Amino acid sequence: MQPWLVVGLGNPGPAYANHRHNVGHLVVDRLVARASAKLKAPLGMRAELAELRVGPPGSDAPRMIVAKSRTYMNETGGPVSKLIKYYKITPAALIVVHDELDIDPGQLRVKFGGGDNGHNGLRSIRASLGTGDFYRIRFGVGRPPGRQEAADYVLSNIPAAQRADYDVEVERAADAVESLITAGLDRTQSAYNS
Structure with a gap:
């Protein structure tokens, strides 16, 4: 059985680590921490990755990269x-x-397929794969206040006052990843789409 590939979107390096745009990286970090694993950067891959199982160790649980x-x-x-x-x-x-x-903070949406909705990471993936037919876990960060540009908003740090709420949502998003793999789209949407 083929493994699943879970990609958390974000920008590399400590300067971007706590930006709203990097919530995908935070979710991957949470999945890795749950498995007591470590990310590695294989030569030539231009990515940090870990191979994990969704389920009890030693079981026939699905593999995910x-x-x-x-x-x-x-x-x-x-x-x-x-x-x-x-x-x-x-x-x-x-x-x-x-x-x-387009989703308020504290909310998730799980879906299959669709466009890129102006998201540069999704646009790049769709262009490279030639398809948008993959699963997405959309992590709500909300719209910027006032006249702030969207790019400035997502490329700014998650405010300290909201950090605990984001931590809860990162945990839920990691749960949604595992649910999608083990329970399928319909059940995951019922459980996590707020």
Whole structure:
């Protein structure tokens, strides 16, 4: 059985680590921590990744490769395409976790397929794969206040006062990833789409 590929979108490096745009990276970090695993950066992959199981250790639980691109958001498609080819994964076994301006903070939406809605990471992946037919876990960050530009908003740190709420939502998004793999789309949407 082919493994699942879970890609958390974000930008590389500590300067971006706590930005709203990097919630996908935070979810991957949470999945890795749950498994007491470590991310590695294999030569030539342009990504940090870990191979995990969804379920009890030693079981026949599904495998998942979790990854964070080491490229900037608008170049994510190249590393994702390379990982899909290397692990012989179809796009239908790809789950992309990303920030979503059109969803309020504290809410998730799980879906299959669709456009990129102006998200540079999704646009890059769709262009590299030639399809948008993959799963998405859309992590609500809300719209910027007042006249603030959307790019400035997502490329700013999660405010300290909201950090605990984001931590809860990162946990829920990690749960949603595991649910999608073990329970399927319909049940996961019923449980997590707020």
